[in-house]
Amino acid sequence: MYKYLLCWRYLRTRYIALASIISVMLGVATMIVVNSVMAGFADKMRDRLHGVLADLIVESDSFEGFFNYEEVMARVKEVGGDEVVAMAPTMETPGMLRFKYGSDSRNHPVQIIGVRPEERAKTGDFAEHLFDQNGKPIPPSFEVSDELKAQSPAGQRLRELKDEAPDPFMDATRQYLEQQQDAQVPIHGAIIGYALATYHLGHDRPDLYLAPMGTKAMLAFPKHTKVPEAGLDDFTVVGYFKSGMSEYDSTHVYVPLEELQRARKLIRDSDGKGAVNHIQIKVREGADLDVLADKLQLALERLAPMKFRVFTWEQKQGPLLAAVAVEQSILNILLFFIIAVAGFGILATFSMIVVEKTRDIGIMKALGASTSGVRNIFLGYGLMLGAVGSGVGMIGGLIFVRYINEIEKLLSVVLKHKVFDDSIYYFDRIPTLIEPHTVVAIVAGALFIAVGASIWPARRAAKMHPVKALRFE
Template identity: 40%
Template sequence: MYKLMLCLRYLRTRYIALASIISVTLGVATMVVVNSVMSGFSHEMHVRLHGILSDIVMESHSLDGFYHGEAHMEAVRRVAGDDIESIATTVHVPGMLGIYYRNEWHPRQVTIIGIDDKTYNSVSDFSKYLKHPSNRQQVDFNLKEAGYDGPAGSPLVESGWNYRRGKIAYQKALEEEMQRFEILHQTGHMPADPSRIAATPSPLKDTAEEPVVPKFSDDPEAPPLPGPPPQELAERMAQNEPAPTGAAETEGDPFNQRHRYAEMDTTFDPMKHQSPGIILGMAVASIRQRNAEGEVKDYFLAVPGDDVRLTFPSAESPPQAVSETFTVVDFYESKMNEYDAGFAFVPLSKLQSLRYMTHPELGSAISTIQIRLKPGADLAAVTNRLREAFPPQQFPFRIQSWKDMQGPLLAAVQMEKTILNILLFLIIGVAGFGILATFYMIVVEKTKDIGILKSLGASGGGIMSIFLGYGLSLGIVGSGVGCILGLLFVWNINHIAKLIELITGREVFDPTIYYFQEIPTIVEPMAIVMVVTGAMLIAVLASVLPAIRAARLHPVEALRYE
């Protein structure tokens, strides 16, 4: 009982112990904060890296890809069928994206990924990062009317079919006005006041002897293009009814107006039709920077509804440059700048067709086979089994897990976390040396007390336990308070960051660099337990040598000069 009483007395009355407690507290709190923030960043990186990559990727050795994809997938199922949840194929090819903005082309280097919108989401979390709610449910490459989300969840007002129709109408009106201006200039009807151009009647209406009627063919005997169809014919066309065949019904329709209007409907009209769809990484089509007020803003070069131009190599030998116009139908925002600024997704069949990757006998070539494993499957074991069954010397692809593909980046993050833990643990080590020095001073100062205790019958082990208990109590109090302070700091870290910004006038967490709106944190209970246990262990170890010295004191020597 006397041991506990002396420990508590020393803890309450020795102000020098307060310095040791503060050292342990600061060390533990710092380690809790750093571990939580690093775990948050690491988790976000893992989620975003894995969001576009399936568990295992079988990647072609060349840009031309490889054939017999179905046969290879069947062979994969035979090797690892019990661990496989789903399989999908893709085509990867480097390309150049051209965005026409403010009367000039803005080139962007991208990786074009051809995906099957029905199966690709089963092997990755791709749809989670799309900006239209319906695409997050089921991906497709059709432009939506509206409802796209912008950065940070704010609505993207100018986007979709509403934006596209308005833009096309404006462009047509502008072109007509420019043509009219040119005609006025050529005919000498240019008004003195250019603002009166819109009010000036068109000279075409005055000079044309009769209207030019377009025809379906160059045959001079061919009848002119008829006017709008009668109401009953329009209704039959909408209901997909057959064209009239009776003499009375075909009167006035000798050339099958229904067929002509069907041909007219197939004509590409940007007000009604879109080019093949493309999903762009958010940072491909936008620029994030601060405005004059210091606010972070995204400036878009293209939005859903705009057309862009893709240029990429064909699968021929030698490869030829292929260009095609695509319509932006959605954005992909994983907040991983490497992906958001470098990926463009297009329909798989369209990309295979444009690159001439379809063979009449071999079928369509692919670049990768993406494999998602069932929950709980051993990623490394399945990867090794597939590598053993499909050696790269015999098969036209190599097999990697998603961790292998991002190995250097993940290893760098883990190494940074380990080094920081080691360096910060030295803070607690310094506190341990402070406890060691403090206890030596206490042993010297309390030599007479130790002698009296021993003369009254206290054993060496009892004296030693007093100082070990004292060190343990310092560790418990210091690590406990430090743990609580660290957790409070982590839970309020974003508010604290804003407070520091107000005080210093500088941004602590720049969203233009990290693409995060808030500092990510994850509290790992096991890491907290390890930090607290380590701090208490250091405090106890620091008290061992002074306790041994106190236990070895002889009562006669301790009381000789008293």
């Protein structure tokens, strides 16, 4: 019983131990907050990456793709069985986007993706990222509505002449204006990345649309010809793709699959079939993507050797996900040094107590205190310091994570600038994710360091001989 009484007394009266408790508390709280924010960002990023990409992707080794995609899809369904939920063929090609803003022309390097929007929406979260100019969700479609046509200069003039009495001159005028309307508003729609179409003004002001809906956009891309040749085609902006990942929002342009095949001269004359170079595959939830990808790779290798490659969505984004994991690991190592410093503080404090209480230790051992009892006093003291520090740090860290967005707003007001700029990540709030096993590991690590730092002073005190301790004190 004396061991616990002494530990409790030292904890209450030794104010120098408060520094060690605060060090452990700050280290634990900081690690919980940083890990929660990093895990929240990583989780959001994984969700958005997975939303843009299908579960599995069959990719052609050729830039021009393959014409027998229906046969490939049939083989995928045969091998995958019930695990394959939906598939969508796509054609991807690099290109240039050009549109006018006022008297200026804007050019952007882009990734042009030909899709059938209804099919593509079934293989992922494609439809969830489509919005109009007012931020409202739109259906997955490339249809150029009559409303967009009417917004053009020729469309507005046609609307003004709607009630005019018919006569040969008026009929000719209407026919001319209809031709002008088709030239100003191409019949094929395109959905372009949100970052391509807007300019972020900041300071909580709404984004400026450089390419509002109805804008005529010209795309340039390589044609499939013997001699390298650039192809051009005009499209009408009918919506925006906003995934929250700048890598995609600043490069992706979605157009009708058949129109891109025609413009790139990738339609076979014999049967009118077009080529694709990707097949997006949605898999049943809970299926092992890596195992299924290996099975599909083997089956497609038998169909056409060295022509197809099968990737999971994580393999396609492997470097990015790995970079986030490395950053999180490095941060954990650096932050753990804070708790390590607290451990050295505990070591120094206990060493001073051993020197200061040499006579007391001698008296206790002379009165019958065992070697293990003296050792356990210091080990228990270290455990109590670690428990109090890590416990308070854990509670403080969890509270900070719970109210981190409110704290961010308060700091933004005090510092007079936004601490968390939502324009960088397109998050309206700081994402957090508390992982119980991580919290347990942090607290356990803090306790281990606190107890570990008290081992050497505890052994030194326990080895003291009572007579020598009283004689040389």
